[in-house]
Amino acid sequence: MQLHSHEPKEELSTRLARFEAQCREKGLRVTKQRREIFCAVAQSCEHPSAEKVLVSVRKALPNISLDTVYRTLASLEEMDLLMRVGLSSKARFDGDLRPHCHFVCTECGEVYDIFPQADETAFTLPRGARETGGVRQVNLQLRGICKKCQKKQ
Amino acid sequence: MQLHSHEPKEELSTRLARFEAQCREKGLRVTKQRREIFCAVAQSCEHPSAEKVLVSVRKALPNISLDTVYRTLASLEEMDLLMRVGLSSKARFDGDLRPHCHFVCTECGEVYDIFPQADETAFTLPRGARETGGVRQVNLQLRGICKKCQKKQ
DNA sequence: TTTTTTGCAAATACTTTGCATAACG
DNA sequence: CGTTATGCAAAGTATTTGCAAAAAA
Secondary structure (H helix, E strand, C coil), rough: CCEEECCCCCCCCHHHHHHHHHHHHHHCCCCHHHHHHHHHHHHCCCCCCCHHHHHHHCCCCCCCHHHHHHHHHHHHHHHCCEEECCCCCCEEEEEECCCCCCEEEEECCCCECCCCCCCCEEEECHHHHHHHHEEEEEEEEEEEEEHHHHHHC | EEECCCCCCHHHHHHHHHHHHHHHHHHHCCCHHHHHHHHHHHHHHCCEEHHHHHHHHHHHHHHHHHHHHHHHHHHHHHHCCCCEEECCCCCEECCCCCCEEEEEEECCCEEEEEEECCCCCEEECCHHHHHHEEEEEEEEEEEEHHHHHHHCC
16 A cells, blocks of 8 residues: 655645534534634644644634643544644553554554564655655554454444 | 665674663763663563563562653664664654654654655565554654754754 | 662653634534 | 533642661672
8 A cells, every 4th residue: 555645735725625624524513613613723734732723823813722622622622623743641652663664553552563574664754854854763543443343442 | 775684683792782882982981770771671562661671670679769760761862773663752643644754753753754755665564463453544754854954952 | 799670750742632712604 | 592612720640859777898
């Protein structure tokens, strides 16, 4: 399975429309807080933290609170409207330094190792990488629901 | 640049020797706490959290404290003797859902996007992935020191 | 013996939760 | 109007730090 990514970035209006559609589908109300938070993340190119989102959104909604930002970011993630860079809040460590992938289950938090098979390439680093800096570690992370949790549902 | 990973896992004794050599090189003392923590992570295959490492190490050193575990994990990471799954403690969000990579600078914490060029494949998912669960998100993370920080040093 | 490291305790992030009021549909 | 979402305050985790005593070189 290969993934490419050469589509141009979508227009904000297109994305807003999808956001609203998804909210309705999930039975979530389209509040101005949700819309502003969605726009802030969609338009930002700096991978903002919750705090940064708060600051940005306060320009339009001065009274919005940090916990609303957290709650909304979580529900936008749930709807696949944005993604969380990295992992959940707890750090996990791995002593195996051979290049391999981590499948992180969003349901139970379990981290599974996936080793590429003998004929597979673990990663192909994009050429852009070396222009950005010296790569010391590579970590391919997959997020989804593991077999065990799929059965429970 | 391609990375493969079909070497067998190294013996603990080999790894311990490297650990000790690296400590001396960096001028860090080889204490029993450091050795136990290193072994705990090196031998574990469950991507333990700091808390789990503490529990495991307490079998040998009942008085070891959680902050020593944190400090040691950080220095082992610094020496490239283990890796942190995910990121640092603060969550960051990305509204761009096209498959792309993140270069995380371990110095300044900055997250850079790297988009594969038109002729490049962003990722090749290993076949093992689908046996583990349903992949909903893919995130290739590179860690290293960015150009800007390299210049400062 | 000198310097680093540890364990303790306390402080500091960061994130989540309960609840009354406000806002959406 | 009924129900959901928000803001506030407070609680809950995860992680970091200052410092005196203990341990490594």
